[in-house]
Amino acid sequence: MGAQLTYKGKAYALFENESVLDCLLREHVPVPHSCCAGACQSCMMQAVDGSVIPGKAQEGLKASLTSQGFFLACQCVPSQDMWVRDPDAAGFETTVSVTEKRFLNAHVIALSLTPVRPFAARPGQYLTLMTPQNLARSYSIASDPERDSVITLHVKLFPDGAMGGWLRSASLGDEMRVRGPYGSCFYTQEEDTTFPLVLAGTGTGLAPLYGVLKDALAKGHEGPIHLFHGSLKAQDLYLEEELRALDGQHANFTYIPCVLHTDGASNAYTQGDFKEIVLMGLPQDKARARLFLCGAPDMVNALKTKAFLAGLSSKHIFVDAFLPSRSAPEEAQQAAS
Ligand SMILES: Cc1cc2nc3c(=O)[nH]c(=O)nc-3n(C[C@H](O)[C@H](O)[C@H](O)COP(=O)(O)OP(=O)(O)OC[C@H]3O[C@@H](n4cnc5c(N)ncnc54)[C@H](O)[C@@H]3O)c2cc1C
Ligand code: FES
Structure with a gap:
C-alpha cells in the first residue's frame, strides 16, 4: 500500500510518485498554488505530527x-x-483590502x-496574492509596505x-489574502553606497525594480543607477513620465526605456534586442556592480548567464523570473464560469 496523506482530518491515498499538491488537487481540495515548479512558494504547507x-x-x-516544518506541496513526494x-494557522497570512485600481497602460x-495589520516586506520582494476562492498568484511589491502602509503591485491583465x-x-473594499514576503530582490544598504546598480526588466518586471529604485534613492545610494525597462512597443511601457522626471532629478540615475519596434522614427527609446542593450550597458566596474533582473523567464535566465560570463559576481545578481502558473487554462475557465 502507498503512503497516506492526512489534511483537515481526512486521509487521502497518494499515488506512486505523486506530490502532496497533485494528490490534493486530484481530490478537488482547493490548495493555493501557481508555478508548480518550486519557484513561487504559493503552495507552502506545514507538516505536523x-x-x-x-x-x-x-x-x-x-x-x-x-x-x-514548512514545505512546498508541489515539490513534496512523500515516501511515508x-x-x-x-x-x-501559524500566522503566515494577512488579510488585505483592495484600496485602489489604476490603469498604468492598456494592460x-x-x-x-491595505493590510489589516502591518505587513513586513522590502520593496522588490514578492508575495502570494489569494482570492477568497484560493486562486493564488505571485506578484512583486512596487511600494515600501512598512513606510507607506500600502502594498502596491503592478498586475498585467491577460485577456484569459x-x-x-x-x-x-473586484470592487474597492473587497478582501483578499497575502502570504509572504519571499525573494531576495531588494536593495541592501551597505557601508559603501557607491557601487553601480543595474536594474533590468521587461513588462511588469518593472514592479520590483521600481521598488528597489525608490528604496535605493530614499536611502541615498551614491553610485550610478541604470534602469532598463523593455517592451515590444512604446505603448507597452508604463510610468515613463515619472521615471523620466526622476532621471532629471537625480544625477546618478539614468532611465533607459527600450523597445523592440518603434512606430516611426523616434529617438526617445533605445531600439533593439533587450538583452543586447542591457549587456552593452553593463558598467565598467563589474566586480562591484549589483544586477537585478525581473520579468520574462527566458530573458532573466539568459541575461543572468551572460552577465556572469561578462564578469559580474553571481552573488551580486538577483533575479525574479515571472513563471506562469501551470494550470492556467483550467483555472481561467473555472474563474470565468
Ligand atoms: C516570483 C514571481 C513574481 C511575479 N510578479 C509579477 C508581477 O509583479 N506582475 C505581474 O503582472 N505578474 C507577476 N508574476 C506572474 C503572475 O504570478 C501570474 O502568472 C500572471 O499575473 C498571470 O496570472 P493570471 O491568473 O491572470 O493568468 P493565468 O490564468 O495564470 O494565465 C491565463 C493565460 O494568460 C496567458 N499568460 C499568463 N502568463 C503569461 C506569461 N507570463 N506570458 C504570456 N502569456 C501568459 C496565457 O495565455 C495563459 O493561458 C510573477 C510570477 C512569479 C513567479
Ligand atoms: S512553488 Fe509550489 S506552486 Fe509554486
Missing part, C-alpha cells in the same frame, strides 16, 4: 521556515504517511492593497487570465 519531509520539498526556504495543514494596473479576470471585476 512528526511527518518526515523529503529534502527537495524544503529547497529554497529560509531556515526559520524549514525548522517549523504525512500529516499536513495550511500555513495560515497593466497598479493595485493597492484567472487572477486578471478576478481583479478586473
Whole structure:
C-alpha cells in the first residue's frame, strides 16, 4: 500500500510518485498554488505530527521556515504517511483590502492593497496574492509596505487570465489574502553606497525594480543607477513620465526605456534586442556592480548567464523570473464560469 496523506482530518491515498499538491488537487481540495515548479512558494504547507519531509520539498526556504516544518506541496513526494495543514494557522497570512485600481497602460494596473495589520516586506520582494476562492498568484511589491502602509503591485491583465479576470471585476473594499514576503530582490544598504546598480526588466518586471529604485534613492545610494525597462512597443511601457522626471532629478540615475519596434522614427527609446542593450550597458566596474533582473523567464535566465560570463559576481545578481502558473487554462475557465 502507498503512503497516506492526512489534511483537515481526512486521509487521502497518494499515488506512486505523486506530490502532496497533485494528490490534493486530484481530490478537488482547493490548495493555493501557481508555478508548480518550486519557484513561487504559493503552495507552502506545514507538516505536523512528526511527518518526515523529503529534502527537495524544503529547497529554497529560509531556515526559520524549514525548522517549523514548512514545505512546498508541489515539490513534496512523500515516501511515508504525512500529516499536513495550511500555513495560515501559524500566522503566515494577512488579510488585505483592495484600496485602489489604476490603469498604468492598456494592460497593466497598479493595485493597492491595505493590510489589516502591518505587513513586513522590502520593496522588490514578492508575495502570494489569494482570492477568497484560493486562486493564488505571485506578484512583486512596487511600494515600501512598512513606510507607506500600502502594498502596491503592478498586475498585467491577460485577456484569459484567472487572477486578471478576478481583479478586473473586484470592487474597492473587497478582501483578499497575502502570504509572504519571499525573494531576495531588494536593495541592501551597505557601508559603501557607491557601487553601480543595474536594474533590468521587461513588462511588469518593472514592479520590483521600481521598488528597489525608490528604496535605493530614499536611502541615498551614491553610485550610478541604470534602469532598463523593455517592451515590444512604446505603448507597452508604463510610468515613463515619472521615471523620466526622476532621471532629471537625480544625477546618478539614468532611465533607459527600450523597445523592440518603434512606430516611426523616434529617438526617445533605445531600439533593439533587450538583452543586447542591457549587456552593452553593463558598467565598467563589474566586480562591484549589483544586477537585478525581473520579468520574462527566458530573458532573466539568459541575461543572468551572460552577465556572469561578462564578469559580474553571481552573488551580486538577483533575479525574479515571472513563471506562469501551470494550470492556467483550467483555472481561467473555472474563474470565468
Ligand atoms: C516570483 C514571481 C513574481 C511575479 N510578479 C509579477 C508581477 O509583479 N506582475 C505581474 O503582472 N505578474 C507577476 N508574476 C506572474 C503572475 O504570478 C501570474 O502568472 C500572471 O499575473 C498571470 O496570472 P493570471 O491568473 O491572470 O493568468 P493565468 O490564468 O495564470 O494565465 C491565463 C493565460 O494568460 C496567458 N499568460 C499568463 N502568463 C503569461 C506569461 N507570463 N506570458 C504570456 N502569456 C501568459 C496565457 O495565455 C495563459 O493561458 C510573477 C510570477 C512569479 C513567479
Ligand atoms: S512553488 Fe509550489 S506552486 Fe509554486
